[in-house]
Amino acid sequence: MAEVLSFDLSLRRDGFALSLTERIPLDGVTAVTGPSGAGKTTLLRCLAGLERGASGSVRLGDDVLQDETRFVPPHARGVGYVFQEARLFPHMSVARNLAYGARRRGVAQERIEEIVRLLDLAPLLDRRPGGLSGGESRRVALGRVLASQPRVLFLDEPMTGLDSARKAEIMPHIVRATHGLGLPALLVSHAEDEIQTLADRVLKIEEGGHAGWGRVPVRLPARVVEHCDHGAVLVVGEARLILPLPASAERNWALAVPPDGALVSTGPPGPGNALASLQARVGAVPGDGTVALEVAGHTVAWPWPEGRIVPPPGSDVWFTILKVYPRPTG
Incomplete structure (x- = not known):
């Protein structure tokens, strides 16, 4: 049986309130979807420990990441967060960007080689981010996160700004990365093509609250x-x-x-x-x-x-x- 990411979270800001309780199987890709402003990205940030104002509890399998007495910092949560922007180091080659993610966690070279193969990064290793296309940059950003060997992957609208051709190019790589490495993922998206291609289940949220589970593609x-x-x-x-x-x-x-x-x-x-x-x-x-x-x-x-x-x-x-x-x- 797959582990579960369970949470009971609340966060209040001016004009917005998040209040969500859920148990998500750590298996395959769970799409988190809803209208703009529903709280999709805010939920991911809370689960990753990037919102210190969030109260409640977060458990990853048997590990308590947050409750009334404990707050595990983001870098120690085992979460690999892929943001909307690639956020690569411009002065480093692709190979050095990947090595940076691996070095922080003491990951073996074999893991990096597997990621390079899964994401087809070998032709890019000697290039710098400034010479990459949008789709190539997103693949490298995904690879750098995977090189840190996270327990769960958070994909926060990772294809924002890409045209349909570039999205079609990167989505199979995301499938290979998550299923090839057995890495569960939460994907924030409201795009039908991304949800239909990637999602194994669909969690719907609206106005900061639970709106039910959508139909599995x-x-x-x-x-x-x-x-x-x-x-x-x-x-x-x-x-x-x-x-x-x-x-x-x-x-x-x-x-x-x-x-x-x-x-x-x-x-x-x-x-x-x-x-x-x-x-x-x-x-x-x-x-x-x-x-x-x-x-x-x-x-x-x-x-x-x-x-x-x-x-x-x-x-x-x-x-x-x-x-x-x-x-x-x-």
């Missing part, structure tokens, strides 16, 4: 079978689709399908711009606004429009995919 397993001029050809179920993945793409991917990213119909879809059409079967109807669909050998809880009649369990339907967010799985 629906993901289908897919496999790269060949590469082409437009990216990679993948097989999901018995269908083939082409996605703009890099030539070095991993063999196995998970394709997140957002609620507006697929259509379910009782008959074969007509011609259109769909990525793929899969035969599916209706399963249980749990009464929570979703319908269980058996798609490509995988059962998913698909959100069902209110007022639309659900076909009887066992009915054959078509699941037509219009949009996906891919992430590597190995």
